[in-house]
Amino acid sequence: MIRKVYTSLLKKNLPIFGIQSNNLTEYTTTDKDAFLGISRMPLRKFRLREERILTDESSSDDDEEDKELFNTFALIDDDEVKGIEDYLKKIQ
Secondary structure: HHHHHHHHOOOOOOEEEEEOOOOOOHHHOHHHHHHOOOOOOHHHEEEEEEHHOOOOOOHHHHHHHHHHHOOOOOOHHHHHHHHHHHHHHHOO
C-alpha cells in the first residue's frame, strides 16, 4: 500500500533495498552527517527490482544514480568553518 501511494504521488518508485547485514549502522544518516551533507543511503545496485511498480522507462527515479556519483561542494570562509566546528562539538 505504501509503495502504491508513494508511486502515485511522486511518479517514481519507492526505493526498497536488499541489504544483508545484522546491523544497519552504516546506512543510518546521523544528524551530524545530514549537517555535513552526507547521505548514507545504500547504493542503487542494492535496490530490489522486483519491488518496483513503475518500469525504469516510466519512472522518474533514473537520476538517483547520478546523485550517488558526485556531491555538491561549496566554498566556505574561516568564520563558517568555526561555526561548523562549534556545532559539531555541541552534537557530539
